[in-house]
Amino acid sequence: MRTFIALELSREVQEALARTQQTLRTLVPRARWTKPEGTHLTLKFLGEITPHQVSPLQAALDAVAARHQSFPLATAGGGAFPRLSAPRVLWLGLQPEERLMRLAREVEAAISPLGFPSEVRPFQGHLTLARLEGEPWPPDLRQRYLTLTGAMAGVSWMVDRVVLFRSELRPGGAIYSPVHFSVFDTP
Secondary structure, eight states, rough: EEEEEEOOOOOOOHHHHHHHHHHHHSSSSTTTEOOGGGEEEEEEEEEEOOHHHHHHHHHHHHHHHTTOEEEEEEEEEEEEOTTTTTTTTEEEEEOOOHHHHHHHHHHHHGGGGGOOOOSSSSSOOEEEEEOEEEEEEEEHHHHHHHHHHHHTTTTTEEEEEEEEEEEEEOTOOEEEEEEEEEEEHHH
């Protein structure tokens, strides 16, 4: 089973993403757009796991969640990987939030003993909007993209759980299904 660990988005954030993507479609018509209802904030991609790994993962995530309380996240402007001049992934960033960074570190530390290698790159929370072929973008296109995604800054939601998701690859795109919810401690 192909899996990842992520945070869910609120309906309001999903709707705002859908509006932003609709506007961007005319700007970047050849992009492969994510489905707003399936968009999530990935903390860790695990890849293929066996059924025997699910229970230890659930226990590790539950232990991490028990040390956290709900906290707000808010969107920031757009960006791209590997760079905006020739993007392969268009994303919407998040306003700095130390509680998110701590959560990502703790998830990484909790699952590392279970055989999941630690990430080499530092965690950079983002919401994927689209994927492209990495063709060069002229400066005016970059600026229009940044302006349009900048209008999305400040949309906020409360995070109150970590989710272990299953990802099924299908011809029409990936289907994400929750396997386990690890709910944060309540004050």
